[in-house]
Structures are given as C-alpha cells and as structure tokens.
Amino acid sequence: MLNSWIVSLLRPLCVAATAFSLGAGCAGSFYYKPRIQKERSALVHYRAQLAMARAQLIEAQAKVVIQTEIQYRERIKLVKEKGETMIKEVPIYVTQADTNRFGVNVGFVRHYNAAFANEPAGLAAEFDRKPAGISLAEIAETNAFNANICHQWREQALGLKAFYRQLRNAQAAASNSLSQ
DSSP states (O other): OOHHHHHHHHHHHHHHHHHHHHHHHHHHHHHHHHHHHHHHHHHHHHHOOOOOOOOHHHHHHHHHHHHHHHHHHHHHHHHHHHHHHHHTTTHHHHHHHHHSOOOOOOHHHHHHHHHHTTTTOOOOOOOGGSOOOOOHHHHHHHHHHHHHHHHHHHHHHHHHHHHHHHHHHHHHHHHHHOOO
C-alpha cells in the first residue's frame, strides 16, 4: 500500500520532470542554435580570411624572390665581368720587364698563402729571401681574381640581406592585413 502510494506520487513527478527537461531542451535549442550557427559562420569567415592572407603572403614572397633574383643576379654578373676585364688587363700594368726587374721572394709567397689560409706564416727564415719563381703578372692575376670573388660574395650577401628584409616586410604586411 505504501509502495503504490509512493509510485502514484512519483509518476506525475517523473512526467513533470520529463516534460520540463524536454521543454528546457527545446527552449535551449531555440536559444542556442542561432548563436552556434553565428559562431560557426564567423569561424568559416575567419578561415577564409586566413586562406586569403596566406595566398597573398605566398604571392608577395614569390614577387620578392623574383625581384631579388633578377636584381642581384645582374649585379653579380656585372661584378664578374669587371673582374674578368681586370684580369685581362694585367699585362698592360705589369709587363715582362717589370717581372724581370722586380722579383718575388719565397717569403712573400708564404705570407700571401698564409693570409688566405688565415694561419700565421711561421718564423721568417733565410730561404724566404730566395726568388720564388712566380712572376708579378701571376700575382696580379691572382689578386684580381681573389678581389673579384670577394666582390661577388659581397653582392650575394647584400642580395640575401635585402631578400630577407623584403620577406619580413611582406610577412608583416600580410599580418597587418589579417588583423584589420
């Protein structure tokens, strides 16, 4: 008897709780569904903006690569041509008579090679005073060649520096356009 009394009391309570939860669920659905849809559409819009900004960044980077490549390849080519001209002009400035008159000793050659190896030449010795058998023209050609290579590396370093700076600027511009 007691059980049936509790069951008869609980039954309407369960029905009321079920109805309330269904009502609350439906009301929540009506309340939150537009908000969820709005947030989803904002997310889709944001992803589209990201994709567009990425495409713009890639396009800007490609332009930077092409501009830098064209500009510095030409500059390096010019430097190389000037250096080759200087090497060809060595016989004009250093003649065979100059080579015969001014000798190059072993000490000069040792010091020159040590400087390019970035190592000390060692202690000077008596054999450093002997003739090296290398003409002044060969030394002038080697010096012109080395200077030319240094200038080419300089131009390449300047090109890489400009390339990096322009890439950073392109990336900053893309970031600014995305944040606006």
